[in-house]
Amino acid sequence: MTNQQVVIFDTTLRDGEQSPGASMTHDEKVRIALALERLKVDVIEAGFAISSPGDFKAIHSIAKTVTESTVCSLSRALEKDIDRAAQAIKPAKQGRIHTFIATSPIHMHHKLNMTPEQVIEQAELAVRHARNYIDDVEFSCEDAGRSEVDFLCRVIEAAINAGATTINIPDTVGYTLPHQFGETIKTLIERIPNSDKAVFSVHCHNDLGLAVANSLSAVVNGARQVECTINGLGERAGNASLEELVMVIKTRQDSLKLDTGIDTRHIVPTSRLVSGITGFPVQPNKAIVGANAFAHESGIHQDGFIKNRETYEIMKPEDVGWNTSRITLGKLSGRNAFKVRMEELGITFETQEALNEVFSRFKILADKKSEIYDEDLQALVSDVCSGDVPKKYVLLMMEASSSTNKQPTAAMVINVDGQPHEVTSEGDGPVDAVFKAIEKVVQSGARLALYNVSSMTSGSDSQGGVTVRLEKSGRIVNGIGKDTDIVLASAKAYIDALNLLTIEPRKTNPTSAIM
Structure with a gap:
């Protein structure tokens, strides 16, 4: 029996951008989307189309550029939002509209000023309207972690009947505990009569440091999509970290009996790209992608590692991309070798002029440094490929x-x-x-x-x-x-x-x- 597949839904470009100061330019969003596609992310949430003309343009460009991953736009449960999202993802080979409405008592009363019955009606109308544009529609119950289970059952059943193919259960404020969240997912799947007609998803925030644990508990209890971000980027304390979720599933297949389609060799390069673009450094002891994640300082650890790697490493660093960090490019390297290495890093140039500009800067840097690393090359691209930022x-x-x-x-x-x-x-x-x-x-x-x-x-x-x-x-x-x-x-x-x-x-x- 093969392991069951978990859909990886990346929201770095949408929720990740909500981190204060993490706003990305149009070109930077497209570069990250291409890196996510190379990582073989199943769904890329490219933005919130109605939020601004810039977001709409970025989603539209990503929808035209990405061909292997599903491109998704977020929308509130409003017709104008859904119309804008549909326009943004129209060029996509595979598109999704992701619509949401709050379902917790505190949100319904204080934010929406709506009754539970009105929320159910609005959810149904939104999903039906989205289905007029596309078959792949996701519906989310905002603040589900603090919502009443009975009400969640009612609104989710209605959303599935209206045509939702993915149901997302967010822990919006990172409030739930793993055993509670897992039990909630299990209960919803068991109690909702038409739950078999949709994929259940989770989107967990890290306010109490439990986002990954809550996501895994949900997956163990039947969820088959996890929403996450590179480096755990996101609102407030961030989201569940893609690299941690994916590597737990890969490393503990013996217990979880699950798998993902992620090409883990591209995890570290993608992490570095996102860190460089957003300016949010990765802490050295961050799991998987931190500089010390595979470092061994203690003499006892070093001795054991030398005798047998598995004494202190449960993963191979090369499996997540650490073996690609050093390259042999230098000041004598030619343009073709430079271009090939850039393509191996998932970096392409739309024009010869752009390639020439980055190559020229590479030569200048090579005169200053004895060794050139992949991070150096990505930094050069970041410096040059920011054409949509005005230079006052x-x-x-x-x-x-x-x-x-x-x-x-x-x-x-x-x-x-x-x-x-x-x-x-x-x-x-x-x-x-x-x-x-x-x-x-x-x-x-x-x-x-x-x-x-x-x-x-x-x-x-x-x-x-x-x-x-x-x-x-x-x-x-x-x-x-x-x-x-x-x-x-x-x-x-x-x-x-x-x-x-x-x-x-x-x-x-x-x-x-x-x-």
């Missing part, structure tokens, strides 16, 4: 200095709308001096909410990845800079964040953070 501010020149007996200083030339501005400033350190110099010119009024530095690869010549988070009038953006010079990377990150602040906010309509 451009760094033309920077010189920073610090010494034991002198106040650190920075001298810069910054283009503002094409006009160069020279400026100098002092600071508590070279980075502080650089930031103060930039602010002398732009006077943004933004607050520095986060400054984070991480080494992208090993060695003293590693590129440094800098994330600068700015907050202004309640809006949060993440700027990213990369360079072997960490002060220069910091300047790039700060200016990147300032440019993002010049873009109109993408989420123009109020959105309910489902699940």
